[in-house]
Amino acid sequence: MSSSNINIKELAKTPPKLLPGHRHCPGCTTPIIVKLVLSIIDEPIVVVNATGCLQVGTSIFPYTSWLVPWIHNAFENAAATASGVEAAFKALKRRGAVSDDKVNVLVFGGDGGTYDIGFQSLSGMIERGHNVLYVLYDNEAYMNTGIQRSGGTPYGASTTTSPHGKLIPGKPQHKKPIADIVVAHKAPYVATATPAHWVDLINKVRKALTIEGPKFLHVLSPCPRGWRFDPSMSIEICRIAVDTCYFPLWEYERGTWRLTDRSLTIARNPTLKKPIDEFIKIQERYRHAVTEDLEIIKELQTYVDALWEDLLRRCLVRQ
């Protein structure tokens, strides 16, 4: 699709690049994100996938769901592998072995493969300036191994390795500000998105592809199993995450910060901003925060408010 006006009916007609029949859980938002991202990317394309739910759920031999060239190497090296794919095209082009002028190299990595174990290789890829779009699908824990806490797990959430106990009320630390850290690398384009705000997501992917160098897209990927909510709520929960400013939508483009979509609307009309309770109360991973440890909600609210204020300052929005 090349038109700037995105029409969902038109979008639905684009040939799928991730086929149905994969092994993802009902209500999983990750395949939705992948399909949305790929829907507007043309060949030549190479997808690099870090180890995780997406890789395991789509490539059980002898089957594959991928209708694009795809490689999975290991957990922590998707960014380095993508760097190699990009370098190969450059060198092969130089000696006339490929005819394509450029190739769209994409990474899909989860929060474990991005915030934690894959962070070094991501940092290296950005520092070297490879022309790669890195898409982080953030389901906020190691879901593939059974819901263990990661650097992307939010404060107070109960996971199997940060359980809510008598002494410790879930994860004691806040979420690592991964997208800000990528911005600090001076990457030319960094943005956040959710599959519920799909026009915003697609616009960001489209913009990213026009920019030379490393691009980073942080996409919230609610997980019904790990967050413990009804699978029918997956998209709704993305909306609530944005409405509460838990997960604001923004983009950073070569030094300029912008709020986008619903987050821009909220910035213009602060009465639309919902309390964090609304995000918390529909997730069983936060059940203890609603029934026992009421301080968790207060702490989260304070944290979210501070980040939102900071973001408004960066985006030069006055309230």
Add this chain to the structure above:
Amino acid sequence: MSLSVVRALNGGEAVALAVRQCNVDVISAYPITPQTIIVERLSEYVANGETHAEYVNVESEHSALSVCMGAAAGGARTFTATSSQGLALMWELLYVTSGLRLPVVMAVVNRALSAPINIHCDHSDSMGARDSGWIQLYVENSQEAYDTIVQAYRVAEHSDIQLPVMVNLDGFHLSHTLERVNMMPDSTVSDFVGFRKHVKVKVEYLNHEVPAILDGHTPISLGIIALSDYYYEFKKMLIDAMERAKYVIKEVHDEYRRISGRGFGDGLVDLYRVDDADAALVVMGSASGTVKHVVRDLRGKGMKVGLIKLRSFRPFPYEELIKALSHVKAVGVMDRATSPGAYGAPLFNEMRNVFYDLDIKPTFINYVYGIGGRELEPTTVKQIFDDLLEAVKGVKPSTYVKYVGVRQ
């Protein structure tokens, strides 16, 4: 035979020169002593436009190999180099490289593993990777390092093989020592290795054969998950490819001998005065030169001793070794690595195992030497031969595993 030029090069420079001549597309490496000479020279070649290769300066050896894997999957010919801790950091990906059948070539400048940290030569780094599915070749001198890099690409990319190759050269002994190296003209090497060709695979969905690379268009999935119903078959295919590598290493070595005039035995093992020997030493790497020198001396004194230089450790040329050594009465196995808790070091274990089923077999004694760069003097080699010749006379050794030159 083509016109070659003699240059004074150390092993690191010889490797870098060979890589420049081999039409390599992507180089990625991380500095580590004593490998660094290789990446410095390659960086200069790239900076001066003496190669079309893309050089990716990574933040770790783990990423160096990852870049090579991504690039090889994208169809490029790749090169990386490392030592010791760097190889240890790559360990996870060594298995992925061979499992994905990516023909990456890597120079390992052998160095001891920490702790205590030590920058000098032994083979504990590459021995730690012996079961990773990489072909492992060991070289004696800078000339062989140059020649083996050129051959490595033909072996790795052979349609029957498609496996990564590790070319091992001893840290400092070879990497930093100036030697005479015959280098062939660029065009001769280029003709010998060509550009990387891609094997084809049949994709059911497309119903035709396509090159097994990520070309940006063909929907190939590389790096899938295979569980208990298929994983074993993938591993068996890798084992079979490794077995086939024996004939390919020999074939490529023969062809190379024809264009260069140089060869190393049959390419797998190189024998020196073993035919009528009573006692022989099996050696890998630069110590072969020292042992050869001692053999020559002892032969002058009428002692029937010989040397088996093992060039290929993976695949392990057991048939060739049985053929070469069955008549020898005592075989000393020189290991430059240890295996704490095992009965003897890795090479000794494999050597003895190979001869187990023979009715008449040599006595095997393990000599562990050169650990952490401990010098191997010709006088020590002479003592080892004296020790072996006692066994030839029928004297039972006090122990079959001996740690040479260590203070107790």
